[in-house]
Amino acid sequence: MVRYNEYMEALTASLVGIVGPEHVLTGDAAAGYAVDWTGRFRGRAAAVVRPRDTGEVAAVLALCSGAGVAVVPQGGNTGLVGGGVPLHGEVLLSLARLTGLSPVDRDASQVSAGAGVTLQRVADAAPDLDLPIQIASRESATVGGAVATNAGGVRVLRYGPMRAQLRGIEAVLSDGTVVSHLAGLTKDNTGYDYPSLLAGSEGTLAVVTGARLRLVPRLRDNVTAIIGVDDLPALHELARQALVSVPGLVCAEFFTAAGLSVLQAHAGLAPPLPAPSPAYLLLDAAGPGALDDLADLIGDLPAAVGESAADRRRLWSYRERPPEAAGFLGVPLKLDVSAPAARWAELASSVGAAVADADPGARVITFGHVADGNVHVNIVPAGPADGRHEDSVFSLVASLGGSISAEHGIGALKAPWLHLARSEAERTLFARIRGAFDPTGTLNPHVLPR
Numbered sequence: 001m002v003r004y005n006e007y008m009e010a011l012t013a014s015l016v017g018i019v020g021p022e023h024v025l026t027g028d029a030a031a032g033y034a035v036d037w038t039g040r041f042r043g044r045a046a047a048v049v050r051p052r053d054t055g056e057v058a059a060v061l062a063l064c065s066g067a068g069v070a071v072v073p074q075g076g077n078t079g080l081v082g083g084g085v086p087l088h089g090e091v092l093l094s095l096a097r098l099t100g101l102s103p104v105d106r107d108a109s110q111v112s113a114g115a116g117v118t119l120q121r122v123a124d125a126a127p128d129l130d131l132p133i134q135i136a137s138r139e140s141a142t143v144g145g146a147v148a149t150n151a152g153g154v155r156v157l158r159y160g161p162m163r164a165q166l167r168g169i170e171a172v173l174s175d176g177t178v179v180s181h182l183a184g185l186t187k188d189n190t191g192y193d194y195p196s197l198l199a200g201s202e203g204t205l206a207v208v209t210g211a212r213l214r215l216v217p218r219l220r221d222n223v224t225a226i227i228g229v230d231d232l233p234a235l236h237e238l239a240r241q242a243l244v245s246v247p248g249l250v251c252a253e254f255f256t257a258a259g260l261s262v263l264q265a266h267a268g269l270a271p272p273l274p275a276p277s278p279a280y281l282l283l284d285a286a287g288p289g290a291l292d293d294l295a296d297l298i299g300d301l302p303a304a305v306g307e308s309a310a311d312r313r314r315l316w317s318y319r320e321r322p323p324e325a326a327g328f329l330g331v332p333l334k335l336d337v338s339a340p341a342a343r344w345a346e347l348a349s350s351v352g353a354a355v356a357d358a359d360p361g362a363r364v365i366t367f368g369h370v371a372d373g374n375v376h377v378n379i380v381p382a383g384p385a386d387g388r389h390e391d392s393v394f395s396l397v398a399s400l401g402g403s404i405s406a407e408h409g410i411g412a413l414k415a416p417w418l419h420l421a422r423s424e425a426e427r428t429l430f431a432r433i434r435g436a437f438d439p440t441g442t443l444n445p446h447v448l449p450r
């Protein structure tokens with residue numbers, strides 16, 4: 001009989017044979033890969049493996065699936081649902097070394113990027129072109145992770161999520177088979193659109209090793225405004241008006257006094273407006289006429305408007321820093337939910353009371369992408385991990401016809417509640433798709449229920 005330790009030593013030796021000794025980490029050297037950005041999800045990796053190219057990824061996967069060892073893919077480790085950390089002693093496959101970036105294809109306005117390239121690096125690839133996806137974690141979040149989570153962010157209303165930017169993909173199946181479709185054709189109706197299927201698959205179907213991405217003209221004449229409003233229904237109505245009256249609208253975001261007060265107390269952030277408001281709408285627009293359109297919309301409401309890069313950055317910090325706010329109070333539970341447009345105000349206004357019913361001691365900080373119907377709900381302290389907070393928020397969301405994951409995915413965090421969002425028939429179809437891609441159940445077995 002081969003003992004577990006001997007078995008793992010043999011596996012580790014084989015991994016070393018593929019990627020070299022300096023790229024197989026165990027023990028303390030592997031610990032940093034086993035905890036997520038929030039600190040809420042902590043696990044342990046059997047080993048961390050850091051291949052340098054698609055061939056090494058394929059060899060690692062063939063080895064692990066053949067040995068019956070589960071694998072968790074990881075990019076920048078900025079995911080918020082515990083999907084990219086080894087919570088059950090899996091092998092952690094880091095794609096961080098796949099950093100190849102092609103020259104920009106100026107005929108097609110496209111670029112090919114390795115899975116480990118950060119979103120910021122893609123955005124910086126050309127002075128006049130930009131990556132449509134913009135998220136606050138862009139300095140660390142990777143192309144592979146953004147595809148796997150179908151990342152959204154602040155410009156979804158204008159450009160759609162990561163899936164809409166995909167013009168091709170290269171990926172490795174769990175048995176080591178490489179599938180590649182990177183020609184970047186805008187029109188290509190030659191069968192199943194598996195790049196689209198991999199977008200949002202959370203590392204459960206295949207390991208993304210590269211992607212062909214569309215770039216868009218860099219926006220000009222940008223204007224940012226923060227507008228103080230009396231309540232969330234009024235905020236939603238103002239955002240709705242902006243969608244129809246500001247043709248250059250790029251972002252419609254919100255944050256509330258609850259998060260702002262924490263940042264004022266713990267980070268010395270000065271208030272955005274002379275008088276406090278219960279809630280704030282941040283609008284960003286671009287192009288000729290954007291300033292006038294925003295001014296017409298704002299009218300007499302209290303507002304701060306910025307046109308210079310420095311002023312806009314300052315105003316944006318009020319929207320980008322609320323995710324930090326909860327962290328000042330403890331380890332947060334971060335839920336990210338959405339509702340149909342007509343029910344958004346109901347969701348955003350009542351989620352705090354729903355959490356208070358379940359846990360009167362919890363503080364709730366909300367912010368998010370109002371034009372996408374998206375509310376990020378941060379609960380702190382997260383209290384006992386007995387599911388009471390998730391139950392309260394997800395039941396409310398389900399009753400409003402919304403989604404329990406607007407953009408972060410299901411991961412390990414939300415797997416027990418998937419039935420609230422997807423029917424049994426849909427979940428059965430998911431399992432069949434998963435079985436077709438990964439028959440050995442090697443990839444991220446604890447993410448999304450099988």
Ligand SMILES: Cc1cc2nc3c(=O)[nH]c(=O)nc-3n(C[C@H](O)[C@H](O)[C@H](O)COP(=O)(O)OP(=O)(O)OC[C@H]3O[C@@H](n4cnc5c(N)ncnc54)[C@H](O)[C@@H]3O)c2cc1C
Pocket residue numbers: 037072073074075076077078079080083084085095115134135136137140141142143144145146147148149150151152153154202203204206207208209323407408411444447
């Ligand atoms: C401050 C902050 C702000 C954020 N803002 C937003 C936001 O506005 N919108 C948004 O959508 N998200 C946001 N996020 C969440 C996160 O940044 C995104 O989900 C991001 O796309 C994750 O990329 P990553 O490289 O860090 O992936 P990881 O965290 O490493 O992994 C995420 C998931 O993808 C899988 N995965 C990673 N790489 C691969 C690969 N190459 N192949 C297959 N599977 C893979 C992992 O197994 C895991 O399930 C934010 C996070 C933080 C910390």
